Amino acid sequence: MSEKGKVLKSTGKWYIVELNDGSIVNCRIRGKMRLDGLRTTNPVSVGDVVILSEKEDEEGNRVIDDFENRRNYIVRKSTNLSHQKQIIAANIDRAYLLVTTHSPDTHLAFIDRFLVAAESFRIPTTLLFNKIDQYSEDDLEYIDALIYMYEGIGYPCHKVSALNKDNVDFLKNEIKDNQVVISGHSGVGKSTLVNAIDSKMNIRTGEISESHLQGKHTTTFAEMHKLTTGGYIIDTPGIRAFGIIGMDKTVISHYFPEMRRLMDQCKFNNCQHINEPKCAVKEALENEQLDESRYMTYVQLMEEDENDIHRKNIYG
Ligand SMILES: Nc1nc2c(ncn2[C@@H]2O[C@H](COP(=O)(O)OP(=O)(O)O)[C@@H](O)[C@H]2O)c(=O)[nH]1
Ligand SMILES: [Mg+2]
Ligand SMILES: [Zn+2]
Numbered sequence: 001m002s003e004k005g006k007v008l009k010s011t012g013k014w015y016i017v018e019l020n021d022g023s024i025v026n027c028r029i030r031g032k033m034r035l036d037g038l039r040t041t042n043p044v045s046v047g048d049v050v051i052l053s054e055k056e057d058e059e060g061n062r063v064i065d066d067f068e069n070r071r072n073y074i075v076r077k078s079t080n081l082s083h084q085k086q087i088i089a090a091n092i093d094r095a096y097l098l099v100t101t102h103s104p105d106t107h108l109a110f111i112d113r114f115l116v117a118a119e120s121f122r123i124p125t126t127l128l129f130n131k132i133d134q135y136s137e138d139d140l141e142y143i144d145a146l147i148y149m150y151e152g153i154g155y156p157c158h159k160v161s162a163l164n165k166d167n168v169d170f171l172k173n174e175i176k177d178n179q180v181v182i183s184g185h186s187g188v189g190k191s192t193l194v195n196a197i198d199s200k201m202n203i204r205t206g207e208i209s210e211s212h213l214q215g216k217h218t219t220t221f222a223e224m225h226k227l228t229t230g231g232y233i234i235d236t237p238g239i240r241a242f243g244i245i246g247m248d249k250t251v252i253s254h255y256f257p258e259m260r261r262l263m264d265q266c267k268f269n270n271c272q273h274i275n276e277p278k279c280a281v282k283e284a285l286e287n288e289q290l291d292e293s294r295y296m297t298y299v300q301l302m303e304e305d306e307n308d309i310h311r312k313n314i315y316g
Contacts, residue, residue: 005027007046007047039085047232071092094180097126119254119255129147182236256298
């Protein structure tokens with residue numbers, strides 16, 4: 001009988017797969033795999049549910065024969081030069097974006113681009129404002145204003161301190177039965193947070209992520225950690241131009257939930273919300289019902305040439 005498993009890590013050549021009984025096996029992939037019509041460099045990725053063949057290959061390795069349909073997935077352009085895409089992770093229940101307003105500074109444009117990409121992948125996102133222990137009164141006021149704005153749009157927000165394990169316990173429950181992604185700039189505290197959620201984890205912290213040390217065109221691979229408290233967390237190293245791959249201009253506004261809610265009130269049904277008269281989005285902006293920084297990112301995305309987007313390293 002064929003057996004199912006979940007891909008925890010892939011290095012391109014080898015796939016580390018967790019079987020239903022919890023055991024871990026190293027697998028190869030069948031020579032000719034279906035690609036689901038996607039032009040991707042990797043047929044299966046972290047988070048995929050795979051089907052292993054009964055027979056081992058000539059060298060005695062287990063072989064991945066096929067994979068189950070994905071609920072969603074994150075892709076990126078595999079290199080700056082090729083048109084091929086790389087699937088970074090599949091079947092994601094939620095993304096947690098870690099944000100710090102200093103050390104390091106997370107720009108609002110970065111948050112908004114991340115949220116646009118996540119919307120396009122249909123991945124619900126929570127914002128975690130980390131290092132809450134290190135802020136001044138003014139910083140905290142600013143963070144509260146951001147929380148007010150992003151919660152108003154519909155994104156859950158939490159203030160946490162991964163270092164002090166403050167307000168991180170709720171995450172155990174949220175992640176317990178899920179497969180989630182943790183993202184954010186290098187140094188925001190992703191590894192510290194995973195260790196705080198699961199005390200059995202011992203991921204090294206305070207390190208410059210590999211993606212910064214490696215050349216621009218080097219492929220990096222995501223890794224999925226199984227928590228002893230239940231659930232899986234996917235670390236996504238070096239995601240450049242996260243998801244904003246050849247995004248159709250006419251749909252970008254759909255990925256801003258607050259704009260999406262307004263746009264059927266625009267005079268023109270093909271309104272791009274830039275120069276058109278009687279635009280409900282621009283009216284909301286003037287009435288301060290829409291946030292200006294969000295709108296500015298929208299305009300930037302509309303004006304950006306696809307090639308510029310690929311050159312831009314939004315992960316800083
Ligand atoms: N003050 C403070 N420092 C933190 C917190 N979380 C992480 N750090 C520190 O920030 C640095 C980077 O953390 P790390 O988890 O490696 O970040 P990553 O690059 O996102 O994985 C380390 O020196 C951590 O100790 C926090 O909640 N408060
Ligand atoms: Mg880390
Ligand atoms: Zn409009």
